[in-house]
Amino acid sequence: MQKFNTLKSIPAYLPIVNIDTDMIIPKQFLKTIKRTGLGKNLFFEMRYDDNGKEINDFVLNQEPFNNSKILIAGNNFGCGSSREHAPWALLDFGITCVISSSYADIFYSNCFKNGILPIILEEEKIKELSEYANRKEEISVDLNDQKIIYGNNEIKFEIDPFKKKCLLEGLDDIAISLKKSDKIENFENQLKDKKPWIFND
Amino acid sequence: MSTTLYDKIWNDHLVDQQEDGTALLFVDRHLIHEVTSPQAFEGLRNSNRKVRHPNLTLAVADHNVPTTDRTKGISDQESKIQVDTLESNCKEFGVQLFGMDDKRQGIVHIIGPEQGFTQPGTVIVCGDSHTATHGAFGSLAFGIGTSEVEHVLATQTLVQKKAKNFRINVNGTLPLGVTSKDVILQIIGKIGTAGGTGCVVEYAGDLIRSLSVEQRMTICNMTIEGGARAGLIAPDEKIFEYLKGKPMSPKGENWEKAMEYWKNLKTDADASFDKEINLNANDILPMITWGTSPQDVITIDGKVPNPQNEKDEDKKNSIERALKYMGLTPDMAATDIKIDKVFIGSCTNGRIEDLREAAKILKDKKISSHVNAIVVPGSGLVKEQAEQEGLDKIFVNSGFEWREPGCSMCLAMNADKLKPEERCASTSNRNFEGRQGRGGRTHLVSPGMAAAAAISGNLDDVRKYQN
Numbered sequence A: 001m002q003k004f005n006t007l008k009s010i011p012a013y014l015p016i017v018n019i020d021t022d023m024i025i026p027k028q029f030l031k032t033i034k035r036t037g038l039g040k041n042l043f044f045e046m047r048y049d050d051n052g053k054e055i056n057d058f059v060l061n062q063e064p065f066n067n068s069k070i071l072i073a074g075n076n077f078g079c080g081s082s083r084e085h086a087p088w089a090l091l092d093f094g095i096t097c098v099i100s101s102s103y104a105d106i107f108y109s110n111c112f113k114n115g116i117l118p119i120i121l122e123e124e125k126i127k128e129l130s131e132y133a134n135r136k137e138e139i140s141v142d143l144n145d146q147k148i149i150y151g152n153n154e155i156k157f158e159i160d161p162f163k164k165k166c167l168l169e170g171l172d173d174i175a176i177s178l179k180k181s182d183k184i185e186n187f188e189n190q191l192k193d194k195k196p197w198i199f200n201d
Numbered sequence B: 001m002s003t004t005l006y007d008k009i010w011n012d013h014l015v016d017q018q019e020d021g022t023a024l025l026f027v028d029r030h031l032i033h034e035v036t037s038p039q040a041f042e043g044l045r046n047s048n049r050k051v052r053h054p055n056l057t058l059a060v061a062d063h064n065v066p067t068t069d070r071t072k073g074i075s076d077q078e079s080k081i082q083v084d085t086l087e088s089n090c091k092e093f094g095v096q097l098f099g100m101d102d103k104r105q106g107i108v109h110i111i112g113p114e115q116g117f118t119q120p121g122t123v124i125v126c127g128d129s130h131t132a133t134h135g136a137f138g139s140l141a142f143g144i145g146t147s148e149v150e151h152v153l154a155t156q157t158l159v160q161k162k163a164k165n166f167r168i169n170v171n172g173t174l175p176l177g178v179t180s181k182d183v184i185l186q187i188i189g190k191i192g193t194a195g196g197t198g199c200v201v202e203y204a205g206d207l208i209r210s211l212s213v214e215q216r217m218t219i220c221n222m223t224i225e226g227g228a229r230a231g232l233i234a235p236d237e238k239i240f241e242y243l244k245g246k247p248m249s250p251k252g253e254n255w256e257k258a259m260e261y262w263k264n265l266k267t268d269a270d271a272s273f274d275k276e277i278n279l280n281a282n283d284i285l286p287m288i289t290w291g292t293s294p295q296d297v298i299t300i301d302g303k304v305p306n307p308q309n310e311k312d313e314d315k316k317n318s319i320e321r322a323l324k325y326m327g328l329t330p331d332m333a334a335t336d337i338k339i340d341k342v343f344i345g346s347c348t349n350g351r352i353e354d355l356r357e358a359a360k361i362l363k364d365k366k367i368s369s370h371v372n373a374i375v376v377p378g379s380g381l382v383k384e385q386a387e388q389e390g391l392d393k394i395f396v397n398s399g400f401e402w403r404e405p406g407c408s409m410c411l412a413m414n415a416d417k418l419k420p421e422e423r424c425a426s427t428s429n430r431n432f433e434g435r436q437g438r439g440g441r442t443h444l445v446s447p448g449m450a451a452a453a454a455i456s457g458n459l460d461d462v463r464k465y466q467n
């Protein structure tokens, strides 16, 4: 996983609430057995017309937003299915930070597994930041200090310390958990005694 | 200290807890399917890891499989690769698979309970958001992403943070023709699609206790549509009765031991919840969704909303956007919405009771001539049972197509899908834009309401057709 530290970009603003994972990446692209290559189909239905031509009105089709690394969106972002294809598509497009006032749980945790930072801010602050998108000005995100710097201002954001550490160091969850193999084994042995039906033997 | 059912299951599965509250949770049951697992197996292979407990893992192909004649295999190349990949991965890693030609094949959330793989008090995960379904058995069941699937395969555990406790009490009795699907649609309408974010919901109250096991699954299934991580119901005699003798249920002495444990799985009387709401079942009517989010619900005797009545600018825009996509005019009556297709199936409403409920309405009737209707049983066993009861004949005689089991038009990854602007009364769980096919328009309803819509050719009140 890529380490996340600081990020500077003109943000793209998508002022839609309840953006679901079907919108982020429709199901016809879930038939892949790979994690990569999904970026071109990100927001497919909003991005292309029936003939596969780019829709000019859509923000990610416009300069400079087609190179945005930061996406600002309406609340309840990433609701719907558990598909990790949604963060994979964002990542493949180049977006490594999303800013919204709330996220669906599974999407939120999927982001961290892929080096994407989902930031939660109040609606008011989001409106303020969206002005930078409108004016095509850069903002920067500093994960270490947990702040977004825009113009002469900065906003602090909250993040779970463990998740932060994993992002900063690009840590692999599985490797961390496997370090606790003893504890897992212990648990399993007790389980065999306490609830023998679980292992069905 | 008094604890909730969720607290109890949580505490009983803690392998490790860090100071910041991050926990490592043991996973008792892991379900996998073809769409969200290939990258997880690839990850295992790349890092030379094994599946820690193949016998706690069960795989099935459901999302991509054709629902028409399967003897010729899968014609869509990409779908075929995914289904074949699942098969070879299961072989390589020693995981039990119900292949496409297995009678036990079906939607992952239908086969788990059917086999007795789903059990009370367990932690159950699957790379699929509707895993919440299994909560009907008093298990902590939730959907996970593919990286987490890989994590569970490798370690049989999951990194989690504790969610909040949210209780939804439903008391009273349901009016005739009103089902658990209407109850959950009503709940989502009330709390909104983000209403349960960060919570695990426990459904309680005498209405919930009166529901059959299958109706409970419908409610828990759609918990995720209300944004909650999981939904569960304390297990009772109905659940134990349901599980008794199922192929993967505990046997003999183990059954006795399990029962002893299961019987204590309930929230303490004085346990407190972070959030609680109450609903009166007597007030619930047959529901439909009019928009593109499961929270966009109205009763069948209601009207489509008018954005002009909405003061909040964002909400007004989102109503306008939804009406435009759905091709509806403000204030039109729900029963004036003409439909082209009907889909009965999915992990929400593809079980035997759902098919019975629809068949009861369809018996000796014909569906409207302009309606195309399909029924897709949730599993091979549901299909077999329905055929034994003659339900297939009722469906076919009324004009429905009788299909092979799978997810089908719930998400339209196979050939079953809506064309742009086609309108469908569907028993599935999501009415998102494009969910059932690009430009397709979905109205979520109960199986009885789907049958009524098929007969009338428009969304209609199922109570009209109750004998």
Ligand code: SF4
Residues within 6 Å of the ligand: B062, B063, B107, B108, B109, B128, B130, B346, B347, B348, B406, B407, B410, B411, B428, B429
């Ligand atoms: S039936 Fe629909 S909701 Fe259920 S698992 Fe299949 S695709 Fe998902």
